[in-house]
Amino acid sequence: MVQASLDGILLGILFALIAYGMALQWGVMNIINIAQGDLVILGGYIAYTMYLAGIHPAWGVIVSPIIMFFVGWALYKLVINKVVDRDLFISILATFGIAIIFQQLMNFIFGADVVVAQSEYGTTMLFDNSVTLPNSKIFSAVVSILYAIALVIYMKKSRLGRAIRATAQNARAAKILGVDTEKVYAATFGINAALCGIAGALIAITLTLHPYVGLPYTVRSFMIVIVAGLGNLPAVAISGMGLGLFEEFADYILGTEFRIGAVFMLLVFILVYRRFKLSKKREYLK
Amino acid sequence: MDKVKQKDLILYSGLIILGLAAPFLFPGFKVQLTILCVLIVLAMTWNLQGGEMGYNTFGNILFYGLGMYLTASVQVGMFFPLAEWTESGGEKTFVHTTSQYFQGMGVGLLVAALVPTIIAGAIGYAILGLRGHYFAICTLGLGIAAGEIAGGIEIIGAGQGFTTPPFPKDIVDPGARGDFFYFLSFVLLIGTFVFIKWIYGSRFKLILNAIRDNEDKAEAMGIQTMKYKIVGWMVSAFFAGLAGGIMGGLIGYIDSTDVAFDGREMGVFMVLMAILGGKGTLWGPVIGATLFHFLKEGFWTLILGWQYVALGVLIVVIVIYFPEGLMGWLREKYPERFGEVIDEKDRKAQVELK
Numbered sequence: 001m002v003q004a005s006l007d008g009i010l011l012g013i014l015f016a017l018i019a020y021g022m023a024l025q026w027g028v029m030n031i032i033n034i035a036q037g038d039l040v041i042l043g044g045y046i047a048y049t050m051y052l053a054g055i056h057p058a059w060g061v062i063v064s065p066i067i068m069f070f071v072g073w074a075l076y077k078l079v080i081n082k083v084v085d086r087d088l089f090i091s092i093l094a095t096f097g098i099a100i101i102f103q104q105l106m107n108f109i110f111g112a113d114v115v116v117a118q119s120e121y122g123t124t125m126l127f128d129n130s131v132t133l134p135n136s137k138i139f140s141a142v143v144s145i146l147y148a149i150a151l152v153i154y155m156k157k158s159r160l161g162r163a164i165r166a167t168a169q170n171a172r173a174a175k176i177l178g179v180d181t182e183k184v185y186a187a188t189f190g191i192n193a194a195l196c197g198i199a200g201a202l203i204a205i206t207l208t209l210h211p212y213v214g215l216p217y218t219v220r221s222f223m224i225v226i227v228a229g230l231g232n233l234p235a236v237a238i239s240g241m242g243l244g245l246f247e248e249f250a251d252y253i254l255g256t257e258f259r260i261g262a263v264f265m266l267l268v269f270i271l272v273y274r275r276f277k278l279s280k281k282r283e284y285l286k
Numbered sequence: 287m288d289k290v291k292q293k294d295l296i297l298y299s300g301l302i303i304l305g306l307a308a309p310f311l312f313p314g315f316k317v318q319l320t321i322l323c324v325l326i327v328l329a330m331t332w333n334l335q336g337g338e339m340g341y342n343t344f345g346n347i348l349f350y351g352l353g354m355y356l357t358a359s360v361q362v363g364m365f366f367p368l369a370e371w372t373e374s375g376g377e378k379t380f381v382h383t384t385s386q387y388f389q390g391m392g393v394g395l396l397v398a399a400l401v402p403t404i405i406a407g408a409i410g411y412a413i414l415g416l417r418g419h420y421f422a423i424c425t426l427g428l429g430i431a432a433g434e435i436a437g438g439i440e441i442i443g444a445g446q447g448f449t450t451p452p453f454p455k456d457i458v459d460p461g462a463r464g465d466f467f468y469f470l471s472f473v474l475l476i477g478t479f480v481f482i483k484w485i486y487g488s489r490f491k492l493i494l495n496a497i498r499d500n501e502d503k504a505e506a507m508g509i510q511t512m513k514y515k516i517v518g519w520m521v522s523a524f525f526a527g528l529a530g531g532i533m534g535g536l537i538g539y540i541d542s543t544d545v546a547f548d549g550r551e552m553g554v555f556m557v558l559m560a561i562l563g564g565k566g567t568l569w570g571p572v573i574g575a576t577l578f579h580f581l582k583e584g585f586w587t588l589i590l591g592w593q594y595v596a597l598g599v600l601i602v603v604i605v606i607y608f609p610e611g612l613m614g615w616l617r618e619k620y621p622e623r624f625g626e627v628i629d630e631k632d633r634k635a636q637v638e639l640k
Contacts, residue, residue, distance in 0.1 A: 032419055082606045088419040089342045090605055097601030104594035222423055261434030267427040275415040
């Protein structure tokens with residue numbers, strides 16, 4: 001039990017990082033990115049490539065976000081800028097298409113095997129060796145928290161961060177006041193992709209990578225965002241950990257084969273619960 | 287008016303004759319034609335939600351997959367112990383006789399039509415209260431969860447898959463299997479088309495459109511929108527379940543995530559086909575599915591290995607550049623053909639007013 005709780009919390013911090021990127025782009029650009037999870041996996045493969053090249057994969061948490069930022073930027077310029085102002089369903093479908101492309105390209109380049117980048121950090125034993133805690137998981141949690149703090153400070157203090165927040169509040173007003181919203185959108189998407197890159201690199205060390213496991217990460221981050229709300233970082237962190245806990249316990253109680261199923265069912269239950277709660281006030285999820 | 291009806295009659299009878307003759311004209315493509323029928327059915331039923339009701343669902347794959355599993359399970363379970371069947375991988379120990387096969391198939395399809403319909407009705411109240419993208423994501427989750435859960439259940443084969451009963455060996459004619467499935471799917475296609483055409487001429491379709499255009503206003507006008515949404519979803523579930531049942535028998539092998547609850551392929555295909563043809567029209571999904579199937583079969587072999595990349599690009603391009611689809615484009619170009627009468631007098635009067 002302690003094992004599952006600890007794993008869950010450490011995993012949850014990672015999910016929260018991805019969800020923060022999701023909340024960022026959702027709040028600023030009003031798009032839902034189904035390819036979020038695939039960006040994560042791509043970031044992971046960058047770290048894995050470094051590992052294959054003989055560099056310690058932990059450096060991936062610095063290299064991968066830089067590369068992913070440009071991937072995100074390019075993606076925005078190619079596709080996303082055409083769906084920003086349109087119906088949300090169009091963004092869902094378009095990013096679904098991107099997700100399929102990414103999955104397949106990763107399948108070509110990196111193969112369809114489950115891979116993991118060995119960090120060789122060893123494990124820590126707790127409570128008379130009853131609980132094993134890989135140091136890589138602690139490392140990933142610490143890195144995620146550091147990056148999250150850095151991002152929050154950046155969003156508060158820097159010029160671009162302010163521009164992003166202004167655009168999120170009111171894109172038109174921001175535009176009138178001289179904010180280059182197009183650039184802000186591109187930067188937002190780039191930052192989101194960079195966050196995915198960090199998370200991916202950490203997943204490469206702590207968990208496993210496979211070209212087709214992106215979608216569960218998308219759903220997890222979506223779930224965290226709808227529970228926590230847009231732009232509420234502490235809530236994102238808490239619900240991220242909550243999800244991590246839920247998942248570890250689902251794994252522990254139901255068995256590993258139902259883990260992903262449990263995540264998706266939780267999504268359905270959360271949405272349905274919110275729907276019934278709101279319908280009492282004759283409102284609906286917006 | 288009579289002239290139009292006559293034209294319709296010629297068109298429909300022509301299509302039916304073409305459909306009946308198709309397996310004999312192109313005997314090598316029977317399986318493809320069967321899949322085409324199933325695809326059209328799926329696109330049309332998706333269109334009922336996505337096009338007419340404005341509820342973009344990814345979850346119709348749930349009914350399709352359920353139908354597939356149910357048909358096969360009933361077909362086996364009626365005569366043999368299901369658990370042993372899946373364990374042995376089918377065929378080796380148990381053999382269906384001809385009558386058992388068809389009886390099982392018939393009952394299986396019946397169950398495959400009814401159970402998804404009931405499930406759609408049962409979960410409809412909870413799920414259809416969601417709107418817009420929440421509905422889309424929720425149904426996406428539902429479809430994938432179903433696949434993952436089915437992949438964990440032992441009695442229906444879990445991860446190894448489920449071999450559906452093989453076509454009875456007593457029937458020696460080698461073309462019989464193809465003919466059987468083709469005509470089964472063709473009958474389903476006609477049934478679906480007739481039913482949806484009937485819906486198109488009814489008040490029901492107008493109510494669905496009212497829901498799409500503004501649900502709150504529709505409710506304010508006294509329409510019990512929830513009731514109609516659920517019925518609409520049940521109609522889709524009915525036909526999608528049947529389509530899944532036929533497809534399961536045709537493929538002969540059910541895998542939880544790659545065949546039945548195949549959100550990555552079939553689940554996206556049905557959305558794409560309806561959008562390609564033009565959602566919210568009767569003929570759009572039919573044309574879209576046909577075009578898509580031809581494109582797919584044509585290019586799939588040419589670009590071996592790159593199919594999914596092409597599929598992804600296709601999705602992005604269609605969604606971004608042709609969200610109205612073929613019919614939408616035609617409608618813009620030739621509005622008269624769609625019965626949108628442009629009153630010249632009215633137009634002139636408006637011009638003069640300015």
